Amino acid sequence: MKCVFCGGRVESQKVTFVYDYDNNYFFVENVPAEVCVQCGEKTYSPEVTDELIRLAKKELKPVKTIQVPVFEYVDQVWSWI
Numbered sequence: 119m120k121c122v123f124c125g126g127r128v129e130s131q132k133v134t135f136v137y138d139y140d141n142n143y144f145f146v147e148n149v150p151a152e153v154c155v156q157c158g159e160k161t162y163s164p165e166v167t168d169e170l171i172r173l174a175k176k177e178l179k180p181v182k183t184i185q186v187p188v189f190e191y192v193d194q195v196w197s198w199i
């Protein structure tokens with residue numbers, strides 16, 4: 119299988135899926151994905167995608183809840199006067 123974006127080689131890996139929609143965040147660990155070694159693009163199988171959608175609908179309980187620090191990148195203009 120080849121990456122649909124860059125044509126690079128893809129390999130099967132377990133990745134952490136980050137769901138980010140409408141200020142709703144969660145991580146899904148150990149998700150099987152095909153990852154492009156060249157551009158890093160992740161592709162999920164239809165079965166995995168279905169499961170991720172189920173998780174997004176909160177049909178299952180999370181195994182753990184973690185707190186993560188959230189930063190916002192701000193362009194600082196420093197004034198020394």
Ligand SMILES: [Zn+2]
Nearest residue numbers: 121124154157
């Ligand atoms: Zn690629």
